[in-house]
Amino acid sequence: MLDVDLDENEGIAIFRPEGSLDQADFDYAANLVDQYLEKHEALRGLIISTRDFGGWDSFSALVRHLRFVRNHHRQIGRVALATDSAVGQLGEKLADHFVAAEIRSFPFDDMVEARRWVLEAPVK
Numbered sequence: 001m002l003d004v005d006l007d008e009n010e011g012i013a014i015f016r017p018e019g020s021l022d023q024a025d026f027d028y029a030a031n032l033v034d035q036y037l038e039k040h041e042a043l044r045g046l047i048i049s050t051r052d053f054g055g056w057d058s059f060s061a062l063v064r065h066l067r068f069v070r071n072h073h074r075q076i077g078r079v080a081l082a083t084d085s086a087v088g089q090l091g092e093k094l095a096d097h098f099v100a101a102e103i104r105s106f107p108f109d110d111m112v113e114a115r116r117w118v119l120e121a122p123v124k
Helices: 023-039 059-075 086-095 111-119
Strands: 002-007 012-017 043-050 076-083 102-106
Touching (some): 002 023, 012 023, 012 111, 023 043, 023 059
Parallel strands (some): 012 043, 043 076
């Protein structure tokens, strides 16, 4: 399951994945983000907050995740990974080579700092 909060006033989205993610989770997230982007040029940032990343329930879900990244990475200023999972550290290193957004990892319990960093991004 993927819980998504979109703060339209600040221009940030917060994704809170729990357990394995499926295709519908990424369709839901894409729909919300796309609705926001119809009215605005970009999101200031995205915060992904999860203590432990549960992965994907299928290869199709992983593909849908990669499609979401491909379709949106140029319209997001910063991505904060607030997690204690090793995937967060690895994700920061790997994504840095493929994603236009600035990416930074934070401990799961440091959501305040992650949000502060994202909000420092210039509004496009």
